[in-house]
Amino acid sequence: MADDSKKLGLIALTAVVISAMIGGGVFNLPQNMAQSAGPGAIIIAWVVTGVGMWFVANTFRILAEARPDATTGIYTYGELGFGKFTGFLMAWGYWLSNCFANIGYAVLLMDSLNYFFPGYFTGGNNLNSVIGGSIVIWIIYFIVMAGVKGATSLNTIGTIGKLLPIVIFLLIMAFVFKVSVFFTNFWGTETIVSLADKPLGSVMSQVKGTMLVTLWVFIGIEGAVVVSDRAKDQAEVGKATLLGFLGCLVMYIFLSLLPLGTLSQGDISTMAAPSTAEVLAHVVGTWGDWLMNIGVIISILSSWLVWTIMLSELPYAAAKAGTFPKAFAKSNKNDSPSFSLLVSSLFMQFTMIVVYFSNNAWNLMLSITGVMVLPCYIVCTTYLWKIATKNDNYPNNIFASRKTASLTGLLGTIYGLWLVYAAGLNYMLLAAVIYAVGIPFFMRARKESDPTNAEFTKDEKIFSVILFILGILGFIYLMMNYKTLLG
Numbered sequence: 001m002a003d004d005s006k007k008l009g010l011i012a013l014t015a016v017v018i019s020a021m022i023g024g025g026v027f028n029l030p031q032n033m034a035q036s037a038g039p040g041a042i043i044i045a046w047v048v049t050g051v052g053m054w055f056v057a058n059t060f061r062i063l064a065e066a067r068p069d070a071t072t073g074i075y076t077y078g079e080l081g082f083g084k085f086t087g088f089l090m091a092w093g094y095w096l097s098n099c100f101a102n103i104g105y106a107v108l109l110m111d112s113l114n115y116f117f118p119g120y121f122t123g124g125n126n127l128n129s130v131i132g133g134s135i136v137i138w139i140i141y142f143i144v145m146a147g148v149k150g151a152t153s154l155n156t157i158g159t160i161g162k163l164l165p166i167v168i169f170l171l172i173m174a175f176v177f178k179v180s181v182f183f184t185n186f187w188g189t190e191t192i193v194s195l196a197d198k199p200l201g202s203v204m205s206q207v208k209g210t211m212l213v214t215l216w217v218f219i220g221i222e223g224a225v226v227v228s229d230r231a232k233d234q235a236e237v238g239k240a241t242l243l244g245f246l247g248c249l250v251m252y253i254f255l256s257l258l259p260l261g262t263l264s265q266g267d268i269s270t271m272a273a274p275s276t277a278e279v280l281a282h283v284v285g286t287w288g289d290w291l292m293n294i295g296v297i298i299s300i301l302s303s304w305l306v307w308t309i310m311l312s313e314l315p316y317a318a319a320k321a322g323t324f325p326k327a328f329a330k331s332n333k334n335d336s337p338s339f340s341l342l343v344s345s346l347f348m349q350f351t352m353i354v355v356y357f358s359n360n361a362w363n364l365m366l367s368i369t370g371v372m373v374l375p376c377y378i379v380c381t382t383y384l385w386k387i388a389t390k391n392d393n394y395p396n397n398i399f400a401s402r403k404t405a406s407l408t409g410l411l412g413t414i415y416g417l418w419l420v421y422a423a424g425l426n427y428m429l430l431a432a433v434i435y436a437v438g439i440p441f442f443m444r445a446r447k448e449s450d451p452t453n454a455e456f457t458k459d460e461k462i463f464s465v466i467l468f469i470l471g472i473l474g475f476i477y478l479m480m481n482y483k484t485l486l487g
Contacts, residue, residue, distance in 0.1 A: 008232060009232050009233075010240055013236055015159045016240070016310075018163075018244045019158065019159045019220075019302050019303050020220025020221075020307060020310065022217075022251075022299060023300060023304075025217060025366065026217055027108075027274035027275075027292060029217065029252060029275075030259040030260075030276060033256040034256075034268040037188055037209060037210050038206065039265065040203065041187065041200070041207050041210070042260075044203065046249075046252070046256070049211075052415030053214075055408050055411045056218075056221065057221050057245040059380055059408055059412045060221065060222050060238070060380065062398070062404075063380065065238055065399065066384075067387075074090055074091070074376050075088075075323065077383045077384075078090035078091075078376075079321075081379070081383035081386055082379065083457070083460065085460040087323050088438065088445065089435055089438060090376050090379055091315060095315050095344070096434055097376070098311035098344075099344055099347050101219065101307055102304055103351045103355060103361075103365050105300045106124075106133035106136065106348075106355075107123075108300055109133065109296070109297060109301070110128075112274060112293045115293045126356070127356070130352055130356050133352045136301075137349055137352065140301075141308070141345045144305070144308050145334065146336070158302025161299075165295030166295065169279075169280055169291075170251070172280065173259055176261075176283055177261035178261050178262065181260070188206055192264070195265075195266050195267065196264060196266030211419055211422035212370045212371075212419075212422065213366070216369065216370055217252055220303075220307070221244065259279045273362060277291075277293050280292055311344050312340045313337060313340075315328040316331070322446075368427065375431075377416050378413055378416035381409045381415075384405055385406055385410050387405075388403075389409075429470070429478070430478060431474075433474040436467050437471070
């Protein structure tokens with residue numbers, strides 16, 4: 001446990017939340033949204049997402065006060081509510097989703113460097129990109145090994161650096177915004193050849209098509225909860241979560257809508273990543289391209305750093321509690337989770353090599369990250385609903401009543417299930433494979449923690465068998481459709 005001088009205050013915690021959410025992907029938000037939806041459907045998508053993610057954010061906010069003892073919340077909430085096996089799966093899934101997210105950042109980073117070095121990092125996943133991304137993985141490994149407190153201080157500076165280009169972009173887009181352009185083909189159902197607009201389907205299908213994108217940009221909302229073990233005051237964890245959520249939501253809405261007041265949905269939908277660079281260059285010229293690509297690089301490095309902190313913290317905390325194998329509980333003299341960080345970096349290195357074979361590595365990592373983190377969110381919202389409804393040690397002296405907490409958990413769970421439906425069967429089966437692979441690791445952890453009681457409970461046996469079967473089905477599906485999944 002770190003001493004007080006190494007703990008994090010409200011500003012540092014809020015920076016962790018914002019930096020975890022605002023990664024390189026936000027710079028490609030105009031194209032990501034426009035490829036599936038017109039302006040009207042995008043507005044509806046943000047209303048759905050804003051309301052749904054409010055309940056998820058409020059879940060973490062309430063739980064931070066209701067269970068301040070449950071540090072590194074994501075996995076702890078699963079364990080407290082549904083047993084050690086569920087807790088392990090939440091830690092396992094969240095840990096690996098963070099690893100996949102970092103490789104998504106690697107792809108975007110290399111693709112941004114390709115702007116400055118044309119042809120060298122094409123697509124963000126060619127051979128040079130794999131080498132470059134691998135180098136960054138290990139540089140960040142050594143930064144975090146030097147100490148979490150120093151890494152989060154560096155992240156706070158990086159958060160400011162990533163926000164400046166976005167603010168400049170939004171101000172310029174607001175200044176040149178034209179209402180007539182924005183309302184042309186508002187519902188995305190028309191064919192307008194001169195604008196490259198094509199019918200995008202029904203409004204509902206357009207909204208559904210944006211859901212993994214909107215989920216992706218909010219992954220990290222739990223950042224303060226994940227590192228809450230290092231917070232100076234547990235009350236500030238909830239405040240940081242709320243501040244990060246509201247600030248990012250407003251930013252995302254304007255980022256995806258303002259460009260549609262200057263360029264058509266069809267034009268934006270075909271732009272290369274990062275699309276904010278092409279949009280700004282269309283308005284102000286070459287320096288706009290430079291500004292946004294530099295912003296992407298700063299943003300990615302900052303988010304990559306904070307996600308590395310988060311992905312190393314969870315297995316470390318879980319191992320100390322006996323939910324992960326004991327080896328993950330090792331730390332160095334700087335109080336950094338050394339073994340957890342090493343294994344995480346090795347897994348990211350392996351994934352960095354795998355994306356070489358993908359034709360659309362960014363979308364692949366975005367989708368996998370989204371479906372891997374969904375069960376974690378659903379378990380947390382269900383846990384809140386459970387303790388509030390059953391009055392399971394729910395405190396009476398916090399800002400949210402039991403009724404409010406129960407409703408928050410229920411509606412957050414419904415939103416999570418809607419996202420599962422929106423994600424589609426293919427990626428959910430892939431997630432089942434990755435979750436099933438974790439079963440032997442839990443068995444080892446159980447045996448190390450309590451050799452005399454290493455057997456699965458009846459419920460755990462049923463759950464693990466179901467998960468194993470889903471994993472087998474997912475593996476068969478993966479083998480039959482790997483070309484489609486790899487893009």
